[in-house]
Amino acid sequence: KLGDAKNANFPVDERNAVYHLGVAKGELSQRILTVGDSERASRLTKELLEEVEEEKAHRGFVIHTGKYKGVRVSIVSIGMGTPMMDFLVREGRFVVDGPMAIIRYGTCGSIKDVEVGSLAIAESSILIRRNPDFWHSDNNKDQTKCKPYDISKPVAGDKELIDLLKNDFESIFKDRKTVVGINASADSFYSSQGRIDPEFDDFNEQLIENIIDLYENKVNTLEMETFQLYHLATRSKQPIKAASSTIILANRVTQAFLDNNTKVKLEIEGGRACLESLIKVNLN
Numbered sequence: 001k002l003g004d005a006k007n008a009n010f011p012v013d014e015r016n017a018v019y020h021l022g023v024a025k026g027e028l029s030q031r032i033l034t035v036g037d038s039e040r041a042s043r044l045t046k047e048l049l050e051e052v053e054e055e056k057a058h059r060g061f062v063i064h065t066g067k068y069k070g071v072r073v074s075i076v077s078i079g080m081g082t083p084m085m086d087f088l089v090r091e092g093r094f095v096v097d098g099p100m101a102i103i104r105y106g107t108c109g110s111i112k113d114v115e116v117g118s119l120a121i122a123e124s125s126i127l128i129r130r131n132p133d134f135w136h137s138d139n140n141k142d143q144t145k146c147k148p149y150d151i152s153k154p155v156a157g158d159k160e161l162i163d164l165l166k167n168d169f170e171s172i173f174k175d176r177k178t179v180v181g182i183n184a185s186a187d188s189f190y191s192s193q194g195r196i197d198p199e200f201d202d203f204n205e206q207l208i209e210n211i212i213d214l215y216e217n218k219v220n221t222l223e224m225e226t227f228q229l230y231h232l233a234t235r236s237k238q239p240i241k242a243a244s245s246t247i248i249l250a251n252r253v254t255q256a257f258l259d260n261n262t263k264v265k266l267e268i269e270g271g272r273a274c275l276e277s278l279i280k281v282n283l284n
């Protein structure tokens, strides 16, 4: 039963189900659409999949597997943040044989002059990490020795899958803008995304400007998972084709926020675009 694991290095149970996703070989498709919100995953499954198999839910992960236009796909909600994406990619890799394709469809904030309700595709992603040593008494907030936030170099997604996604977004979202560029994944929704919180000593007033300057205004979006997907996909020993797209929910410059009805509509339309790309990509 789940929870009774063997092997501390990579825990699995008696039937070889992985410890967090709770699935064994054959229970996850090699073609995965991943989202943060479990309600988004349920809505997409209900609207778009046929021949849906038994839902698997464990430790915050919800896995729906079924067919889209006759091709078996899994829609997986993972919650939020890079550790959850790490579980999906590593444990998903363990239970799938052969090449995989993973598309993320999430929500994000934008630091560009782009309307909320636009879409974004990440050609690459950078990681923004808060560095607690900056606040340590040894450093005493001395920026010349240690910066409060580390900004990584970009890691690219899979060009073939990203090109498919660009085409499918263009044909489904005829009246909406899709911006293509760099994404930034942060280790906090708050401090490492430059949100100002008077309750905490965050030292992040310059962070958004620093991100804009460092990558010459090419960073379009801020969210919390894409970097881990792209980084692990490029470090996997077996092929994993990865792409990431988002609904721009918030504009951090104008402070605009998208209404919920439009968000739900875009979730379904964009989910359809992602599934179209997911079933087209060659995994031989």
Ligand code: R1P
Binding pocket: 035, 036, 037, 079, 080, 081, 105, 106, 107, 108, 189, 222, 223, 224, 225
């Ligand atoms: C924060 O509100 C969450 O929303 C975004 C962020 O990456 C973070 O997970 O994505 P999802 O809508 O896919 O969860």
